Amino acid sequence: SQTIHQWPATLVQPVGSPLSLxxxxxxxxxxNLYWYRQAAGRGLQLLFYSIxxxxxxxxxxxxxxxxxxxxxxxxxxxxKLLLSDSGFxxxxxxxxxxxxxxxGSGTRLTVV
Amino acid sequence: DQQVKQNSPSLSVQEGRISILNCDYTNSMxxxxxxxKKYPAEGxxxxxxxxxxxxxxxxxxxxxxxxxxxxxxxxxIVPSQPGDSAVYFxxxxxxxxxGSQGNLIFGKGTKLSVKP
Numbered sequence: 103s104q105t106i107h108q109w110p111a112t113l114v115q116p117v118g119s120p121l122s123l124x125x126x127x128x129x130x131x132x133x134n135l136y137w138y139r140q141a142a143g144r145g146l147q148l149l150f151y152s153i154x155x156x157x158x159x160x161x162x163x164x165x166x167x168x169x170x171x172x173x174x175x176x177x178x179x180x181x182k183l184l185l186s187d188s189g190f191x192x193x194x195x196x197x198x199x200x201x202x203x204x205x206g207s208g209t210r211l212t213v214v
Numbered sequence: 215d216q217q218v219k220q221n222s223p224s225l226s227v228q229e230g231r232i233s234i235l236n237c238d239y240t241n242s243m244x245x246x247x248x249x250x251k252k253y254p255a256e257g258x259x260x261x262x263x264x265x266x267x268x269x270x271x272x273x274x275x276x277x278x279x280x281x282x283x284x285x286x287x288x289x290x291i292v293p294s295q296p297g298d299s300a301v302y303f304x305x306x307x308x309x310x311x312x313g314s315q316g317n318l319i320f321g322k323g324t325k326l327s328v329k330p
Contacts, residue, residue, distance in 0.1 A: 134317075146323075199317050199318065202318065205250075208255065
């Protein structure tokens with residue numbers, strides 16, 4: 103069966119520090135991978151999606167970047183965090199995006 | 215421009231009664247609709263879906279209704295239980311014609327509170 107792992111679960115980082123969140127998927131090949139953010143009081147905002155290794159599409163210009171060095175690994179990064187980067191970050195995967203995604207358990211990021 | 219709208223940020227219902235969560239969309243190309251449920255500090259989980267060729271899909275206490283002419287769908291939960299208290303996201307997608315067009319578009323969510 104397919105599973106998705108996302109870590110860490112919570113993270114508190116100072117402004118200006120770097121960020122690396124990792125997501126891995128097991129039990130499937132060549133999935134579509136996604137990073138979403140849920141900011142306080144807002145819905146799910148798509149940040150990046152990837153249809154294959156080193157193929158990243160950015161939906162929203164921002165202080166973040168994403169990479170997919172392996173088929174089932176998706177990394178969200180920042181060189182210098184801003185206060186506005188605080189939020190709940192979700193990784194998701196899909197083989198057929200039209201029919202829905204499976205989400206990871208999320209990372210609560212607080213930038214202080 | 216929001217293509218999927220959930221105009222009620224919150225809804226409070228008594229236990230045992232019906233909960234009705236609404237969702238409107240603007241893109242007539244959408245042909246598949248989903249509802250996700252999200253508890254605090256957890257990822258959303260898939261609840262129920264409906265294809266545009268249907269107008270109703272039922273799964274236990276959950277029923278989704280689709281009105282294509284009105285570009286409106288609703289999720290009915292009956293009877294509502296305290297464990298149903300969560301944020302519910304409506305999502306829609308169109309057959310992938312390339313790029314991001316097959317990706318899900320989410321509404322902003324409705325927070326349901328079911329009171330004992």
